[in-house]
Amino acid sequence: MSYSEPVPNRSSSNMSSSSRSNATPILHAQGLGKQVVSGDRPLTILRDLALSIAAGESVAILGASGAGKSTLLGLLAGLDTPTAGELSMFGHSLGKLDEDGRAQLRAGRVGFVFQNFQLLPTLTALENVLLPLELSPTVEAESRGREWLERVGLGERLDHLPKQLSGGEQQRVALARAFVTSPSLVFADEPTGNLDPATGKRVIDLLFDLNHESGTTLVLVTHDHALAGRCQRCLQLDDGRLAPLDLDEVKA
Ligand SMILES: Nc1ncnc2c1ncn2[C@@H]1O[C@H](COP(=O)(O)OP(=O)(O)OP(=O)(O)O)[C@@H](O)[C@H]1O
Numbered sequence: 001m002s003y004s005e006p007v008p009n010r011s012s013s014n015m016s017s018s019s020r021s022n023a024t025p026i027l028h029a030q031g032l033g034k035q036v037v038s039g040d041r042p043l044t045i046l047r048d049l050a051l052s053i054a055a056g057e058s059v060a061i062l063g064a065s066g067a068g069k070s071t072l073l074g075l076l077a078g079l080d081t082p083t084a085g086e087l088s089m090f091g092h093s094l095g096k097l098d099e100d101g102r103a104q105l106r107a108g109r110v111g112f113v114f115q116n117f118q119l120l121p122t123l124t125a126l127e128n129v130l131l132p133l134e135l136s137p138t139v140e141a142e143s144r145g146r147e148w149l150e151r152v153g154l155g156e157r158l159d160h161l162p163k164q165l166s167g168g169e170q171q172r173v174a175l176a177r178a179f180v181t182s183p184s185l186v187f188a189d190e191p192t193g194n195l196d197p198a199t200g201k202r203v204i205d206l207l208f209d210l211n212h213e214s215g216t217t218l219v220l221v222t223h224d225h226a227l228a229g230r231c232q233r234c235l236q237l238d239d240g241r242l243a244p245l246d247l248d249e250v251k252a
Pocket residue numbers: 036037038043045063064065066067068069070071072115
């Protein structure tokens with residue numbers, strides 16, 4: 001199956017589930033399962049999980065601590081492999097690709113913000129942001145990195161090492177690193193988890209500006225209702241499966 005890059009579609013914010021189902025999904029999971037061995041016992045984290053996300057959608061995944069949200073995000077991004085089921089990204093079956101193949105599929109078009117940031121400790125903020133551009137260097141790479149650090153409010157922190165940055169600043173470096181390649185698909189695990197409300201709002205605005213202007217698909221794990229409330233769809237992960245979640249009912 002071939003996949004064409006998403007065309008920004010401003011009517012998408014009102015996209016009904018029926019019109020969504022007509023679009024080629026950018027991500028599709030069926031019967032997805034993840035089991036690990038914990039001690040000497042098998043532990044089922046995800047079971048028979050189904051999910052389809054169309055290009056340009058914004059989807060929030062909520063759930064209790066330990067429900068398996070980070071595990072799911074890692075699987076959807078092809079960073080980890082499922083123990084059951086099928087998964088495709090950009091129309092390519094991830095099960096048919098090895099680790100290098102999955103990395104090639106992601107290169108330049110998938111951004112990932114880890115819950116624990118995963119910045120390289122010996123590299124400066126700017127060097128960390130430039131890492132994803134190494135595979136496809138451009139003459140503007142450095143200025144793009146600077147530009148993104150400025151957009152997340154860290155223009156004055158370019159040469160700081162991660163240990164010289166606060167948790168929220170490290171989180172924003174991780175966001176800049178995820179955006180620097182202008183990806184069409186961004187996964188972010190608690191992207192506002194370490195930010196104060198004002199900085200969190202700035203990051204949320206940035207995410208949705210990208211979603212609106214460039215059609216960037218957003219798959220966000222979050223406990224933050226300000227963030228989840230801006231997404232087109234909210235899903236709750238419970239007992240290893242996803243179910244639609246109505247945020248208004250949660251608040252009521
Ligand atoms: N490799 C592993 N071996 C054993 N247990 C694991 C492994 N990976 C994850 N788990 C367990 O699976 C469960 C889900 O973990 P995960 O990190 O996905 O949860 P989460 O929903 O992201 O939680 P939080 O909101 O606290 O970040 C946890 O109970 C965790 O201890």
